[in-house]
Amino acid sequence: MSKPKTSAKKKGAAAPKRDNFNSLTWHKLRDSAGNVCSFPGCHVHTHGASSDGEGTVGIGVACHIKAAAPGGPRYDERQTKDQRKHSDNGIWMCQTHSKLIDADDSAFEVETLRQWKRDAEARSNSLLNQKSFTEKEVKVAAEQGSVDLLHRFVNRANDPLETPVAEIVKGYESNLENLDSRFTVEVNKSGNHYTHVIQAAQDKVSIDLVLQNLDKLDDFWASQKAFVEEGRELRIPGKHFELKGSKLFDAIQQKANGVGQGVLTIGGVKKPIAANLYIRTDGGSEVFIESFTCYYTSGTMRTVFEGSALEGFIAIKAHCSHEGQDHQFDLSFNVEPWKGKNILELPRFARLLKAAQLMDKGRLVFELEVGSNAAAFDSKSSMSSDEFHAQLQWVILYLDVARKIAEQCDKPVLLHELDFDYQLYKELKKYVKLLAGPIHTQQTPGFVCSGVLNEYEPGAMERAQSRGCSSQIKLAQEDSLVFGLFGTVIRAPRREYIYTGVETLYFSDIEERGEPRVEIHATPETSVVVQLQPSEAWTVLDDWDGSELPAVID
Numbered sequence: 001m002s003k004p005k006t007s008a009k010k011k012g013a014a015a016p017k018r019d020n021f022n023s024l025t026w027h028k029l030r031d032s033a034g035n036v037c038s039f040p041g042c043h044v045h046t047h048g049a050s051s052d053g054e055g056t057v058g059i060g061v062a063c064h065i066k067a068a069a070p071g072g073p074r075y076d077e078r079q080t081k082d083q084r085k086h087s088d089n090g091i092w093m094c095q096t097h098s099k100l101i102d103a104d105d106s107a108f109e110v111e112t113l114r115q116w117k118r119d120a121e122a123r124s125n126s127l128l129n130q131k132s133f134t135e136k137e138v139k140v141a142a143e144q145g146s147v148d149l150l151h152r153f154v155n156r157a158n159d160p161l162e163t164p165v166a167e168i169v170k171g172y173e174s175n176l177e178n179l180d181s182r183f184t185v186e187v188n189k190s191g192n193h194y195t196h197v198i199q200a201a202q203d204k205v206s207i208d209l210v211l212q213n214l215d216k217l218d219d220f221w222a223s224q225k226a227f228v229e230e231g232r233e234l235r236i237p238g239k240h241f242e243l244k245g246s247k248l249f250d251a252i253q254q255k256a257n258g259v260g261q262g263v264l265t266i267g268g269v270k271k272p273i274a275a276n277l278y279i280r281t282d283g284g285s286e287v288f289i290e291s292f293t294c295y296y297t298s299g300t301m302r303t304v305f306e307g308s309a310l311e312g313f314i315a316i317k318a319h320c321s322h323e324g325q326d327h328q329f330d331l332s333f334n335v336e337p338w339k340g341k342n343i344l345e346l347p348r349f350a351r352l353l354k355a356a357q358l359m360d361k362g363r364l365v366f367e368l369e370v371g372s373n374a375a376a377f378d379s380k381s382s383m384s385s386d387e388f389h390a391q392l393q394w395v396i397l398y399l400d401v402a403r404k405i406a407e408q409c410d411k412p413v414l415l416h417e418l419d420f421d422y423q424l425y426k427e428l429k430k431y432v433k434l435l436a437g438p439i440h441t442q443q444t445p446g447f448v449c450s451g452v453l454n455e456y457e458p459g460a461m462e463r464a465q466s467r468g469c470s471s472q473i474k475l476a477q478e479d480s481l482v483f484g485l486f487g488t489v490i491r492a493p494r495r496e497y498i499y500t501g502v503e504t505l506y507f508s509d510i511e512e513r514g515e516p517r518v519e520i521h522a523t524p525e526t527s528v529v530v531q532l533q534p535s536e537a538w539t540v541l542d543d544w545d546g547s548e549l550p551a552v553i554d
Protein backbone atom coordinates (compact mmCIF):
# COMPACT_ATOMS: atom_id res chain seq x y z
CA MET A 1 0.00 0.00 0.00
CA SER A 2 2.89 2.32 0.74
CA LYS A 3 4.57 1.80 -2.60
CA PRO A 4 1.98 3.44 -4.85
CA LYS A 5 1.99 6.40 -2.47
CA THR A 6 5.67 7.08 -3.05
CA SER A 7 5.38 6.62 -6.76
CA ALA A 8 2.50 9.11 -6.85
CA LYS A 9 4.69 11.59 -5.01
CA LYS A 10 7.49 11.07 -7.49
CA LYS A 11 5.21 11.97 -10.36
CA GLY A 12 4.95 15.39 -8.79
CA ALA A 13 2.16 17.71 -7.72
CA ALA A 14 0.50 17.78 -11.16
CA ALA A 15 -1.38 14.54 -10.52
CA PRO A 16 -3.56 15.02 -7.43
CA LYS A 17 -3.74 12.06 -5.11
CA ARG A 18 -6.89 9.96 -5.67
CA ASP A 19 -8.83 8.26 -2.89
CA ASN A 20 -9.57 5.08 -4.83
CA PHE A 21 -11.89 2.28 -3.72
CA ASN A 22 -10.17 -0.84 -2.44
CA SER A 23 -10.91 -4.24 -3.93
CA LEU A 24 -13.48 -5.14 -1.27
CA THR A 25 -15.48 -1.98 -1.90
CA TRP A 26 -15.23 -2.46 -5.67
CA HIS A 27 -16.78 -5.95 -5.38
CA LYS A 28 -19.45 -4.71 -3.04
CA LEU A 29 -20.48 -1.99 -5.51
CA ARG A 30 -20.56 -4.45 -8.40
CA ASP A 31 -22.64 -7.01 -6.53
CA SER A 32 -25.17 -4.62 -5.04
CA ALA A 33 -25.88 -3.27 -8.52
CA GLY A 34 -26.40 -6.87 -9.67
CA ASN A 35 -23.41 -6.55 -12.04
CA VAL A 36 -25.57 -4.31 -14.19
CA CYS A 37 -24.99 -0.64 -15.08
CA SER A 38 -26.88 1.70 -12.71
CA PHE A 39 -27.65 4.29 -15.39
CA PRO A 40 -31.45 4.50 -15.71
CA GLY A 41 -32.69 2.24 -18.49
CA CYS A 42 -29.19 1.02 -19.48
CA HIS A 43 -29.40 -2.40 -17.78
CA VAL A 44 -26.21 -3.58 -19.54
CA HIS A 45 -24.55 -6.58 -17.93
CA THR A 46 -20.98 -5.68 -17.03
CA HIS A 47 -19.29 -9.10 -16.79
CA GLY A 48 -19.30 -12.26 -18.83
CA ALA A 49 -17.20 -14.85 -20.52
CA SER A 50 -14.92 -13.70 -23.33
CA SER A 51 -15.98 -14.85 -26.77
CA ASP A 52 -13.20 -17.45 -26.98
CA GLY A 53 -14.35 -18.89 -23.67
CA GLU A 54 -10.83 -18.60 -22.32
CA GLY A 55 -11.41 -15.89 -19.79
CA THR A 56 -13.83 -13.21 -18.66
CA VAL A 57 -14.58 -9.72 -19.87
CA GLY A 58 -15.57 -6.88 -17.58
CA ILE A 59 -16.88 -3.53 -18.67
CA GLY A 60 -18.01 -2.32 -15.25
CA VAL A 61 -16.58 0.67 -13.44
CA ALA A 62 -16.88 1.64 -9.78
CA CYS A 63 -17.40 5.39 -10.07
CA HIS A 64 -17.13 8.02 -7.37
CA ILE A 65 -20.29 9.94 -6.57
CA LYS A 66 -18.22 12.73 -5.00
CA ALA A 67 -14.91 12.82 -6.89
CA ALA A 68 -11.85 10.88 -5.70
CA ALA A 69 -9.54 13.86 -6.12
CA PRO A 70 -9.74 17.67 -6.16
CA GLY A 71 -10.85 19.01 -9.52
CA GLY A 72 -13.02 15.98 -10.23
CA PRO A 73 -16.79 16.19 -10.64
CA ARG A 74 -18.79 16.80 -7.45
CA TYR A 75 -15.57 16.89 -5.38
CA ASP A 76 -16.30 17.65 -1.73
CA GLU A 77 -13.30 18.88 0.25
CA ARG A 78 -15.17 18.36 3.53
CA GLN A 79 -15.14 14.60 2.99
CA THR A 80 -12.53 12.63 4.91
CA LYS A 81 -10.34 10.13 3.03
CA ASP A 82 -12.37 7.27 4.51
CA GLN A 83 -15.67 8.79 3.46
CA ARG A 84 -14.36 9.29 -0.07
CA LYS A 85 -13.26 5.65 -0.32
CA HIS A 86 -16.40 4.27 1.31
CA SER A 87 -18.89 2.22 -0.73
CA ASP A 88 -21.51 4.85 0.14
CA ASN A 89 -19.60 7.17 -2.19
CA GLY A 90 -19.61 4.74 -5.12
CA ILE A 91 -21.93 3.75 -7.96
CA TRP A 92 -21.57 0.91 -10.47
CA MET A 93 -21.63 1.85 -14.16
CA CYS A 94 -20.86 0.44 -17.59
CA GLN A 95 -17.93 1.89 -19.57
CA THR A 96 -20.08 4.25 -21.60
CA HIS A 97 -21.98 5.67 -18.68
CA SER A 98 -18.97 5.88 -16.37
CA LYS A 99 -17.48 8.34 -18.83
CA LEU A 100 -20.65 10.36 -18.78
CA ILE A 101 -20.70 10.80 -15.04
CA ASP A 102 -16.92 11.00 -14.52
CA ALA A 103 -16.40 13.82 -17.00
CA ASP A 104 -15.04 16.94 -15.33
CA ASP A 105 -18.02 18.95 -16.51
CA SER A 106 -20.55 16.24 -15.64
CA ALA A 107 -23.94 17.82 -15.09
CA PHE A 108 -25.23 15.00 -12.89
CA GLU A 109 -25.65 15.97 -9.28
CA VAL A 110 -24.87 13.99 -6.16
CA GLU A 111 -28.51 13.40 -5.30
CA THR A 112 -29.29 12.21 -8.84
CA LEU A 113 -26.56 9.60 -8.69
CA ARG A 114 -27.66 8.48 -5.24
CA GLN A 115 -31.17 7.98 -6.55
CA TRP A 116 -29.86 5.89 -9.49
CA LYS A 117 -27.90 3.84 -7.03
CA ARG A 118 -30.92 3.21 -4.82
CA ASP A 119 -33.00 2.30 -7.90
CA ALA A 120 -30.32 -0.08 -9.17
CA GLU A 121 -30.11 -1.77 -5.79
CA ALA A 122 -33.87 -2.15 -5.56
CA ARG A 123 -33.91 -3.59 -9.07
CA SER A 124 -31.08 -6.02 -8.42
CA ASN A 125 -32.80 -7.17 -5.27
CA SER A 126 -36.07 -7.78 -7.11
CA LEU A 127 -34.20 -9.84 -9.71
CA LEU A 128 -32.68 -12.16 -7.13
CA ASN A 129 -33.76 -15.72 -7.85
CA GLN A 130 -35.40 -14.59 -11.11
CA LYS A 131 -34.50 -16.05 -14.47
CA SER A 132 -32.86 -13.67 -16.87
CA PHE A 133 -33.35 -13.47 -20.61
CA THR A 134 -31.56 -11.74 -23.40
CA GLU A 135 -33.58 -9.61 -25.80
CA LYS A 136 -32.98 -12.25 -28.46
CA GLU A 137 -34.48 -14.96 -26.28
CA VAL A 138 -37.56 -12.86 -25.70
CA LYS A 139 -38.01 -12.18 -29.40
CA VAL A 140 -37.81 -15.88 -30.11
CA ALA A 141 -40.29 -16.55 -27.33
CA ALA A 142 -42.68 -14.00 -28.82
CA GLU A 143 -42.43 -15.69 -32.20
CA GLN A 144 -42.89 -19.14 -30.78
CA GLY A 145 -45.69 -18.06 -28.53
CA SER A 146 -44.16 -19.10 -25.25
CA VAL A 147 -46.64 -17.44 -22.92
CA ASP A 148 -44.88 -18.72 -19.87
CA LEU A 149 -41.58 -17.16 -20.78
CA LEU A 150 -43.20 -13.91 -21.87
CA HIS A 151 -45.11 -13.71 -18.67
CA ARG A 152 -41.95 -14.01 -16.68
CA PHE A 153 -40.32 -11.34 -18.80
CA VAL A 154 -43.31 -9.07 -18.30
CA ASN A 155 -43.24 -9.64 -14.56
CA ARG A 156 -39.56 -8.86 -14.45
CA ALA A 157 -39.73 -5.48 -16.11
CA ASN A 158 -41.27 -2.56 -14.25
CA ASP A 159 -43.33 -1.59 -17.24
CA PRO A 160 -43.94 -4.34 -19.75
CA LEU A 161 -45.15 -1.97 -22.44
CA GLU A 162 -41.93 -0.02 -22.28
CA THR A 163 -39.60 -2.97 -22.54
CA PRO A 164 -37.06 -2.75 -25.33
CA VAL A 165 -38.90 -5.46 -27.23
CA ALA A 166 -41.85 -4.06 -29.16
CA GLU A 167 -42.93 -7.49 -30.33
CA ILE A 168 -43.62 -8.57 -26.82
CA VAL A 169 -46.99 -6.84 -26.59
CA LYS A 170 -48.13 -8.19 -29.95
CA GLY A 171 -46.84 -11.63 -28.99
CA TYR A 172 -48.52 -11.43 -25.64
CA GLU A 173 -51.83 -10.44 -27.24
CA SER A 174 -51.73 -13.19 -29.85
CA ASN A 175 -50.83 -15.78 -27.26
CA LEU A 176 -53.78 -14.84 -25.13
CA GLU A 177 -55.95 -15.12 -28.25
CA ASN A 178 -54.53 -18.57 -28.88
CA LEU A 179 -56.04 -19.68 -25.60
CA ASP A 180 -59.49 -19.09 -27.05
CA SER A 181 -59.74 -18.05 -30.68
CA ARG A 182 -63.36 -16.95 -30.24
CA PHE A 183 -62.02 -13.74 -28.72
CA THR A 184 -59.68 -10.94 -29.74
CA VAL A 185 -57.42 -9.41 -27.15
CA GLU A 186 -56.01 -5.91 -27.21
CA VAL A 187 -53.61 -4.67 -24.57
CA ASN A 188 -53.59 -0.95 -23.79
CA LYS A 189 -51.41 1.06 -21.51
CA SER A 190 -52.87 3.85 -19.44
CA GLY A 191 -50.69 5.41 -16.79
CA ASN A 192 -49.12 2.62 -14.80
CA HIS A 193 -51.90 0.18 -15.61
CA TYR A 194 -52.47 -1.93 -18.61
CA THR A 195 -55.87 -3.12 -19.61
CA HIS A 196 -56.95 -6.11 -21.63
CA VAL A 197 -59.83 -5.40 -23.98
CA ILE A 198 -61.40 -8.74 -24.80
CA GLN A 199 -64.02 -8.86 -27.50
CA ALA A 200 -65.91 -11.66 -29.14
CA ALA A 201 -64.52 -12.37 -32.61
CA GLN A 202 -67.63 -14.16 -33.78
CA ASP A 203 -71.38 -13.84 -33.42
CA LYS A 204 -72.30 -16.32 -30.79
CA VAL A 205 -69.78 -16.83 -28.07
CA SER A 206 -70.93 -18.29 -24.83
CA ILE A 207 -69.16 -18.81 -21.60
CA ASP A 208 -70.80 -19.73 -18.33
CA LEU A 209 -70.78 -17.39 -15.44
CA VAL A 210 -71.20 -19.35 -12.24
CA LEU A 211 -72.05 -17.22 -9.23
CA GLN A 212 -71.66 -18.54 -5.73
CA ASN A 213 -72.35 -17.53 -2.12
CA LEU A 214 -74.08 -14.37 -3.23
CA ASP A 215 -76.03 -14.13 0.01
CA LYS A 216 -72.80 -13.30 1.73
CA LEU A 217 -72.41 -10.23 -0.46
CA ASP A 218 -73.87 -7.04 0.95
CA ASP A 219 -76.53 -5.48 -1.24
CA PHE A 220 -76.00 -7.94 -4.05
CA TRP A 221 -79.66 -8.40 -4.88
CA ALA A 222 -80.33 -4.67 -4.89
CA SER A 223 -77.33 -4.15 -7.17
CA GLN A 224 -78.42 -7.00 -9.39
CA LYS A 225 -81.88 -5.47 -9.72
CA ALA A 226 -80.34 -2.10 -10.62
CA PHE A 227 -78.21 -3.87 -13.21
CA VAL A 228 -81.12 -5.64 -14.87
CA GLU A 229 -83.64 -2.84 -14.69
CA GLU A 230 -81.42 0.18 -15.16
CA GLY A 231 -78.18 -1.10 -16.66
CA ARG A 232 -76.17 -0.01 -13.63
CA GLU A 233 -72.73 -1.38 -12.97
CA LEU A 234 -72.68 -4.72 -11.15
CA ARG A 235 -69.49 -5.73 -9.37
CA ILE A 236 -68.81 -9.26 -8.19
CA PRO A 237 -65.64 -10.03 -6.21
CA GLY A 238 -63.44 -12.91 -7.40
CA LYS A 239 -64.45 -15.27 -4.61
CA HIS A 240 -68.05 -15.23 -5.79
CA PHE A 241 -67.84 -16.12 -9.45
CA GLU A 242 -66.26 -18.50 -11.93
CA LEU A 243 -66.13 -18.16 -15.68
CA LYS A 244 -66.42 -21.58 -17.30
CA GLY A 245 -65.85 -22.69 -20.86
CA SER A 246 -62.88 -20.61 -21.96
CA LYS A 247 -59.19 -21.18 -21.33
CA LEU A 248 -58.64 -17.49 -21.85
CA PHE A 249 -60.97 -16.53 -19.02
CA ASP A 250 -59.56 -19.33 -16.87
CA ALA A 251 -56.12 -17.78 -17.29
CA ILE A 252 -57.34 -14.28 -16.53
CA GLN A 253 -59.23 -15.37 -13.47
CA GLN A 254 -56.34 -17.41 -12.17
CA LYS A 255 -54.06 -14.43 -12.48
CA ALA A 256 -56.54 -12.05 -10.88
CA ASN A 257 -57.27 -14.37 -8.00
CA GLY A 258 -53.56 -14.93 -7.53
CA VAL A 259 -53.17 -11.30 -6.49
CA GLY A 260 -56.53 -11.31 -4.68
CA GLN A 261 -57.89 -8.43 -6.72
CA GLY A 262 -60.27 -10.09 -9.13
CA VAL A 263 -63.54 -8.23 -9.53
CA LEU A 264 -66.01 -8.93 -12.30
CA THR A 265 -67.76 -5.79 -13.47
CA ILE A 266 -70.77 -6.21 -15.71
CA GLY A 267 -72.64 -3.52 -17.58
CA GLY A 268 -72.18 0.02 -16.42
CA VAL A 269 -71.41 1.32 -19.88
CA LYS A 270 -72.30 4.93 -19.42
CA LYS A 271 -73.19 6.86 -22.52
CA PRO A 272 -72.91 10.63 -22.70
CA ILE A 273 -75.84 12.80 -23.67
CA ALA A 274 -76.09 16.59 -24.02
CA ALA A 275 -78.20 18.30 -21.37
CA ASN A 276 -79.35 21.82 -20.54
CA LEU A 277 -80.32 23.34 -17.24
CA TYR A 278 -82.61 26.31 -17.07
CA ILE A 279 -85.37 27.85 -14.97
CA ARG A 280 -88.91 28.15 -16.22
CA THR A 281 -91.56 30.28 -14.53
CA ASP A 282 -95.25 29.48 -14.38
CA GLY A 283 -95.71 32.50 -16.64
CA GLY A 284 -93.60 30.76 -19.27
CA SER A 285 -90.40 32.81 -19.20
CA GLU A 286 -87.10 30.96 -19.09
CA VAL A 287 -83.56 31.66 -17.99
CA PHE A 288 -80.94 29.36 -19.46
CA ILE A 289 -78.24 28.40 -16.96
CA GLU A 290 -75.83 25.92 -18.49
CA SER A 291 -75.30 23.15 -21.02
CA PHE A 292 -73.48 20.12 -19.69
CA THR A 293 -72.95 16.41 -20.28
CA CYS A 294 -75.14 13.82 -18.65
CA TYR A 295 -74.52 10.07 -18.61
CA TYR A 296 -77.11 7.38 -18.86
CA THR A 297 -77.43 3.65 -18.49
CA SER A 298 -80.38 1.66 -19.66
CA GLY A 299 -81.90 -1.62 -18.50
CA THR A 300 -85.09 -3.60 -19.03
CA MET A 301 -87.29 -1.32 -16.92
CA ARG A 302 -85.93 2.18 -17.10
CA THR A 303 -83.17 4.50 -18.15
CA VAL A 304 -81.19 6.34 -15.53
CA PHE A 305 -79.57 9.71 -16.18
CA GLU A 306 -76.89 11.24 -14.01
CA GLY A 307 -74.87 14.38 -14.40
CA SER A 308 -73.77 17.55 -12.77
CA ALA A 309 -73.80 21.17 -13.86
CA LEU A 310 -71.93 24.29 -12.74
CA GLU A 311 -68.71 22.42 -11.95
CA GLY A 312 -70.46 20.00 -9.63
CA PHE A 313 -72.69 22.50 -7.82
CA ILE A 314 -75.93 20.98 -9.09
CA ALA A 315 -76.30 17.22 -9.41
CA ILE A 316 -79.03 15.67 -11.47
CA LYS A 317 -80.50 12.21 -11.25
CA ALA A 318 -83.44 11.16 -13.34
CA HIS A 319 -85.27 7.89 -13.88
CA CYS A 320 -87.30 7.38 -16.95
CA SER A 321 -89.54 4.34 -16.95
CA HIS A 322 -89.83 2.55 -20.29
CA GLU A 323 -93.53 2.10 -19.80
CA GLY A 324 -94.10 5.80 -19.58
CA GLN A 325 -94.94 6.02 -15.88
CA ASP A 326 -92.79 6.36 -12.80
CA HIS A 327 -90.60 9.18 -13.99
CA GLN A 328 -88.48 10.52 -11.23
CA PHE A 329 -86.31 13.56 -11.19
CA ASP A 330 -84.03 14.57 -8.37
CA LEU A 331 -81.89 17.62 -8.10
CA SER A 332 -79.44 18.33 -5.37
CA PHE A 333 -76.89 21.01 -4.84
CA ASN A 334 -73.58 20.86 -3.08
CA VAL A 335 -71.27 23.78 -2.44
CA GLU A 336 -68.32 21.46 -1.68
CA PRO A 337 -67.02 21.33 -5.30
CA TRP A 338 -66.65 25.10 -5.20
CA LYS A 339 -64.40 24.98 -2.16
CA GLY A 340 -61.21 27.00 -2.62
CA LYS A 341 -62.64 29.16 -5.38
CA ASN A 342 -62.61 32.94 -5.27
CA ILE A 343 -66.26 33.82 -4.66
CA LEU A 344 -66.06 36.42 -7.41
CA GLU A 345 -65.19 33.67 -9.90
CA LEU A 346 -67.95 31.12 -9.35
CA PRO A 347 -69.11 29.48 -12.59
CA ARG A 348 -72.09 31.12 -14.33
CA PHE A 349 -73.02 32.99 -11.20
CA ALA A 350 -74.76 35.85 -12.97
CA ARG A 351 -77.19 33.44 -14.63
CA LEU A 352 -77.63 31.45 -11.46
CA LEU A 353 -78.56 34.63 -9.65
CA LYS A 354 -81.08 35.53 -12.32
CA ALA A 355 -82.55 32.05 -11.91
CA ALA A 356 -82.66 32.40 -8.12
CA GLN A 357 -84.61 35.61 -8.45
CA LEU A 358 -87.22 33.70 -10.44
CA MET A 359 -87.33 30.71 -8.11
CA ASP A 360 -90.34 31.97 -6.16
CA LYS A 361 -92.43 31.69 -9.30
CA GLY A 362 -90.42 29.13 -11.20
CA ARG A 363 -88.78 25.75 -11.27
CA LEU A 364 -85.53 24.32 -12.45
CA VAL A 365 -85.94 22.32 -15.61
CA PHE A 366 -83.44 19.88 -16.99
CA GLU A 367 -83.61 19.02 -20.64
CA LEU A 368 -81.98 16.18 -22.53
CA GLU A 369 -81.15 16.47 -26.19
CA VAL A 370 -82.32 13.19 -27.69
CA GLY A 371 -81.63 13.34 -31.38
CA SER A 372 -83.40 16.44 -32.63
CA ASN A 373 -85.89 16.32 -29.78
CA ALA A 374 -85.56 17.63 -26.28
CA ALA A 375 -86.95 15.68 -23.34
CA ALA A 376 -87.57 17.98 -20.41
CA PHE A 377 -87.73 17.01 -16.76
CA ASP A 378 -89.50 19.62 -14.68
CA SER A 379 -88.37 19.60 -11.07
CA LYS A 380 -91.97 20.32 -10.11
CA SER A 381 -92.51 16.59 -10.43
CA SER A 382 -89.95 15.92 -7.74
CA MET A 383 -91.01 15.31 -4.16
CA SER A 384 -89.34 17.87 -1.92
CA SER A 385 -89.14 20.39 -4.73
CA ASP A 386 -90.29 23.48 -2.82
CA GLU A 387 -87.87 22.90 -0.01
CA PHE A 388 -85.06 22.35 -2.47
CA HIS A 389 -85.77 25.54 -4.36
CA ALA A 390 -86.06 27.61 -1.19
CA GLN A 391 -82.73 26.30 0.09
CA LEU A 392 -81.00 26.79 -3.23
CA GLN A 393 -82.39 30.27 -3.61
CA TRP A 394 -81.18 31.25 -0.17
CA VAL A 395 -77.65 29.91 -0.81
CA ILE A 396 -77.44 31.79 -4.11
CA LEU A 397 -78.72 35.04 -2.61
CA TYR A 398 -76.29 34.64 0.27
CA LEU A 399 -73.43 34.18 -2.17
CA ASP A 400 -74.63 37.24 -4.04
CA VAL A 401 -74.48 39.39 -0.90
CA ALA A 402 -71.09 37.90 -0.05
CA ARG A 403 -69.83 38.71 -3.57
CA LYS A 404 -70.94 42.33 -3.28
CA ILE A 405 -68.98 42.62 -0.03
CA ALA A 406 -65.99 40.80 -1.55
CA GLU A 407 -65.93 43.33 -4.39
CA GLN A 408 -65.28 46.05 -1.81
CA CYS A 409 -62.54 44.15 0.04
CA ASP A 410 -58.85 44.79 -0.39
CA LYS A 411 -58.06 41.05 -0.72
CA PRO A 412 -59.83 38.11 -2.39
CA VAL A 413 -62.42 36.16 -0.45
CA LEU A 414 -62.11 32.42 -1.04
CA LEU A 415 -64.68 29.80 -0.23
CA HIS A 416 -62.68 28.15 2.57
CA GLU A 417 -65.40 27.18 4.97
CA LEU A 418 -68.90 26.43 3.90
CA ASP A 419 -70.83 28.33 6.52
CA PHE A 420 -74.04 30.10 5.74
CA ASP A 421 -75.34 32.19 8.62
CA TYR A 422 -78.82 33.54 8.30
CA GLN A 423 -78.41 36.27 10.95
CA LEU A 424 -75.24 37.51 9.31
CA TYR A 425 -76.93 37.41 5.91
CA LYS A 426 -79.68 39.72 7.13
CA GLU A 427 -77.13 42.12 8.62
CA LEU A 428 -74.93 42.14 5.52
CA LYS A 429 -77.94 42.86 3.34
CA LYS A 430 -78.31 46.17 5.22
CA TYR A 431 -74.70 47.02 4.38
CA VAL A 432 -75.16 46.05 0.75
CA LYS A 433 -78.04 48.53 0.46
CA LEU A 434 -75.70 51.25 1.71
CA LEU A 435 -73.05 50.36 -0.89
CA ALA A 436 -75.26 52.02 -3.50
CA GLY A 437 -75.20 55.29 -1.57
CA PRO A 438 -76.78 57.04 1.45
CA ILE A 439 -80.33 56.09 2.39
CA HIS A 440 -82.86 58.74 3.44
CA THR A 441 -85.42 57.76 6.04
CA GLN A 442 -87.83 59.33 8.48
CA GLN A 443 -87.68 59.22 12.22
CA THR A 444 -90.67 59.07 14.54
CA PRO A 445 -90.71 62.23 16.62
CA GLY A 446 -89.28 61.79 20.10
CA PHE A 447 -86.11 61.19 22.04
CA VAL A 448 -83.09 60.13 19.96
CA CYS A 449 -80.12 60.26 22.27
CA SER A 450 -78.43 62.13 25.06
CA GLY A 451 -74.88 62.98 25.96
CA VAL A 452 -72.49 65.14 27.88
CA LEU A 453 -70.59 68.03 26.35
CA ASN A 454 -67.19 67.35 27.80
CA GLU A 455 -65.28 69.93 25.81
CA TYR A 456 -67.34 72.78 26.91
CA GLU A 457 -66.19 76.33 26.44
CA PRO A 458 -68.03 78.80 28.66
CA GLY A 459 -70.44 80.81 26.62
CA ALA A 460 -70.53 78.36 23.67
CA MET A 461 -73.89 76.93 24.62
CA GLU A 462 -75.46 80.31 24.75
CA ARG A 463 -73.92 81.27 21.41
CA ALA A 464 -75.13 78.09 19.77
CA GLN A 465 -78.63 78.54 21.01
CA SER A 466 -78.78 82.16 20.00
CA ARG A 467 -77.70 81.22 16.45
CA GLY A 468 -80.43 78.61 16.40
CA CYS A 469 -78.17 76.06 14.71
CA SER A 470 -77.19 72.54 15.86
CA SER A 471 -80.29 71.22 14.16
CA GLN A 472 -78.08 68.60 12.50
CA ILE A 473 -76.29 65.84 14.35
CA LYS A 474 -74.06 62.96 13.22
CA LEU A 475 -74.01 59.70 15.12
CA ALA A 476 -71.62 56.89 14.24
CA GLN A 477 -71.83 53.24 15.26
CA GLU A 478 -69.54 52.64 18.18
CA ASP A 479 -67.98 49.40 16.89
CA SER A 480 -67.27 48.15 13.40
CA LEU A 481 -68.88 44.90 12.38
CA VAL A 482 -66.21 42.20 12.23
CA PHE A 483 -67.43 38.98 10.68
CA GLY A 484 -66.29 35.73 9.09
CA LEU A 485 -67.21 35.21 5.47
CA PHE A 486 -66.41 31.63 4.36
CA GLY A 487 -63.33 31.61 6.56
CA THR A 488 -62.09 35.13 5.75
CA VAL A 489 -62.32 37.71 8.51
CA ILE A 490 -63.56 41.11 7.34
CA ARG A 491 -64.07 44.43 9.07
CA ALA A 492 -66.88 46.60 7.72
CA PRO A 493 -66.87 50.38 7.76
CA ARG A 494 -69.05 51.83 10.49
CA ARG A 495 -72.52 53.09 9.67
CA GLU A 496 -73.31 56.71 10.49
CA TYR A 497 -76.66 58.42 10.93
CA ILE A 498 -77.07 62.09 10.10
CA TYR A 499 -80.15 63.64 11.67
CA THR A 500 -81.34 66.94 10.23
CA GLY A 501 -84.01 69.12 11.76
CA VAL A 502 -83.65 67.80 15.28
CA GLU A 503 -84.38 69.64 18.47
CA THR A 504 -81.47 70.03 20.83
CA LEU A 505 -82.10 70.49 24.51
CA TYR A 506 -79.28 71.54 26.80
CA PHE A 507 -79.29 70.89 30.51
CA SER A 508 -76.87 71.96 33.03
CA ASP A 509 -76.60 71.59 36.73
CA ILE A 510 -76.45 74.87 38.50
CA GLU A 511 -73.72 73.51 40.69
CA GLU A 512 -71.67 71.90 37.89
CA ARG A 513 -71.85 74.40 35.09
CA GLY A 514 -68.72 72.88 33.60
CA GLU A 515 -70.50 69.76 32.22
CA PRO A 516 -73.72 70.55 30.43
CA ARG A 517 -75.78 67.63 29.11
CA VAL A 518 -77.48 67.55 25.80
CA GLU A 519 -80.56 65.68 24.59
CA ILE A 520 -81.56 65.26 20.97
CA HIS A 521 -85.18 64.95 19.97
CA ALA A 522 -86.66 64.22 16.57
CA THR A 523 -89.50 66.40 15.37
CA PRO A 524 -92.01 65.79 12.54
CA GLU A 525 -89.55 67.66 10.30
CA THR A 526 -86.59 65.43 11.17
CA SER A 527 -85.00 63.47 8.34
CA VAL A 528 -82.27 60.87 8.66
CA VAL A 529 -79.52 59.91 6.25
CA VAL A 530 -77.75 56.59 6.84
CA GLN A 531 -74.41 56.01 5.17
CA LEU A 532 -71.14 54.13 5.52
CA GLN A 533 -68.38 56.26 6.99
CA PRO A 534 -66.58 57.52 3.90
CA SER A 535 -63.19 57.44 5.62
CA GLU A 536 -63.41 53.71 6.45
CA ALA A 537 -62.87 50.74 4.16
CA TRP A 538 -63.80 47.07 3.96
CA THR A 539 -60.68 45.36 5.30
CA VAL A 540 -59.65 41.73 5.23
CA LEU A 541 -58.02 41.03 8.59
CA ASP A 542 -55.16 38.57 8.48
CA ASP A 543 -55.88 37.30 11.93
CA TRP A 544 -58.83 37.31 14.17
CA ASP A 545 -57.01 38.83 17.14
CA GLY A 546 -60.02 38.47 19.40
CA SER A 547 -59.93 42.10 20.47
CA GLU A 548 -62.71 42.88 18.05
CA LEU A 549 -65.80 40.86 18.61
CA PRO A 550 -67.32 38.88 15.78
CA ALA A 551 -70.58 39.98 14.22
CA VAL A 552 -72.43 41.96 16.83
CA ILE A 553 -75.95 41.87 15.56
CA ASP A 554 -78.92 43.53 17.18
Ligand SMILES: [Zn+2]
Pocket residue numbers: 037038039042043044093094095096097
Ligand atom coordinates in the same frame (compact mmCIF):
# COMPACT_ATOMS: atom_id res chain seq x y z
ZN1 LIG B 1 -24.63 1.84 -18.87
